[in-house]
Amino acid sequence: MKRMGGWLSSKTTLPATKSLTALDEPAALQDALKSAALIMNDENERAENELSKGTSPFHKLGRATTFFLRATLGFEKEMMEQTSACLSEAEESASEHHRRATRDPTTAHQSKIYPTGSEYALCQAETQLMSAVIGVLNESLTESLRGFYKLRRAFATLHTIVEAENRYLDKHFSSASSSRTSTATEKSKGPYGSEEASAASSGVMTPTSADDEDIEFKDAEEGLADQPTPGQYQGHLDLPVENLSINGSTKGDLDSKSSVEEPPPYAAGISRAASKMDNLNFTADVSNDPIDVYIHSGVSLCYGLLQLILSMVPPAFSRILSILSFRGDRENGLRLLWRATAFKDNINGALASAITLGFHNAAVALCDIHSRESYPKDRLRVLLQDTKKLYPKSVMWLLEDARMAMGSRDLEKGADILINNPLKSPLKQVEALRLFETCTALMCLHRYEECATSFIKCVDMNSWSPGLYLYIAGSCHVELYRQAVLKDDATRAETHKKKATELLGKVTSYAGKKKLMARQLPLDVFIVRKLTKWTARSKAANTDLVDAIGVSPVEEMIYFWSGFRRMRPEHVELSLNSLAWSESQHQKSDSEPIDERAILAVLKATCLRTLNRLPEAQTTLQEQVYCYDWHALKACPHADNWPLPVAHYEHAVCLWQEAGGQDGEREVLRKCSEELGKVEKWESFDLDARIGLKVTTARETLRRVGV
Structure with a gap:
């Protein structure tokens, strides 16, 4: 095997043995990353087949990720069960390799930055994060609670890895990080400097001393449509480091427009301790070792996502999480995710790109009270164009295109992108998501007949909330009935009244079957109560159900x-x-x-x-x-x-x-x-x-x- 400065020969073959050696690791990682990149191009089946050929923790994690994306996009119970099994296998493999690495460091990659075995600890943390999500989406309260426990363990692991990175940067790049505050006590350093700075910037409380064993790794046992997908992994393993930057800018050309611009203004208020990496180009200044790059991008993705999710929970739930020592920081979470997007040509950066785009287009853009800087439109558009070039077959970027159009109040353009773009995903979960986005666009456009037809199609494509789909479809026909009444079109009115009655009559038999944390979905509870209300009103007034409906349910x-x-x-x-x-x-x-x-x-x-x-x-x-x-x-x-x-x-x-x-x-x-x-x-x-x-x-x- 040839290895120089992080470069690996593409002809290197993987070992057939289950346990990796220090020399095997880089080749296994490169092969897994190359195959995992297919996931972001909607080639999940091909990715799964390629990843199934490898036995390393990296391959098992990649394969689990293919299942995870299908499960979270479709919310189907059978897929969630398969995903849980796959994640358990990946977690066990990572745990085994981590134990081996810590007991005998000579068997593992030696990093100048991270503790021995950190790459496996990261794999384990990623499986735990995905398991936590699946646990919460599961219908069992027990599984949901186990998910929160895994979430805490994943945080402890990520916290430790980031601590190690910061210690290395403090030691070797003190001038680059000299802008950080140095007046705080140095007795206990968190993930971004001093204990106080850590609390201010990470937003997630450091576990107490009672959880020290968790913090250590000791509990490990627990738009170019015809452009082909790159034949091999195109990431930092093989790219010249002088062209890469943690902020996505080209070295020597910082004044030119880069594929990912400088951090947006909303990050300016964050603790200066969190910004030490902003003055560094990781691959050029810190390390171009492929395993170090994998760890750095993976931790930025996971730690950023964790903090972002925790910052978004509603007030009541946030209070519960704070009891468990969890508190989110949106600015820091976004800062880390943007940092990971600089590596969008590996699975960590690509996922960070998808999350960053999705958060801004499906969350921030739909909130009424937010700062101007919280939605960096130009930067997001550049990021979207870059990811579309890397992964031209993926419908996920098509969805983000449509969301950006609708976020700019161009509903017609958004609907047109979703309906008329010929690009199709082989994943039915992605196509179901596309159809649902189409439905909501048509609903906002008040194109009732098309909206009703599309929501009825959702019933066959996705089993998450068929009662809701039928409810909205029936409500659309209620609106069409009312319009016909106003126009004195008795025939048309009767047609839509009959259709509305038929669809709404099916709602209760479909709703309430899915559960989240052992409770019925809030929207299912809502629509069943509405049907009960209308039924009671129709009986009391001795009138038809449709005539008993009050304020527009579509509105x-x-x-x-x-x-x-x-x-x-x-x-x-x-x-x-x-x-x-x-x-x-x-x-x-x-x-x-x-x-x-x-x-x-x-x-x-x-x-x-x-x-x-x-x-x-x-x-x-x-x-x-x-x-x-x-x-x-x-x-x-x-x-x-x-x-x-x-x-x-x-x-x-x-x-x-x-x-x-x-x-x-x-x-x-x-x-x-x-x-x-x-x-x-x-x-x-x-x-x-x-x-x-x-x-x-x-x-x-x-x-x-x-x-």
């Missing part, structure tokens, strides 16, 4: 799927037209339940706020929602209990817009914060986790701007 769904963030004024006007039906019904009857009246007011206020008619929106909330008592709302038959707390959130958004955003009048922003505080302290309500994610982002934003 409700648009709200809870953050659709108004994607709409232009002409789309919002269509929503106001839909709400006008309910408004006319309320005017005809004084017996309309107050929860229905409150729903109408919140949705109408949201439309007005989206149109920037802020005084009208706030007046609507004040006079038509706050006038109701919380207990009176809950006392309604099969009550919708969400309008009042959500009204306070909408009021906060109005105040944010009124202030002019982050640089606005402090007093108005303070009032915005007060409204958010009311939502944070509210007791449980319908779909509170969906609002909770927005509240968490809003709170983080206000905190960053000093409110």
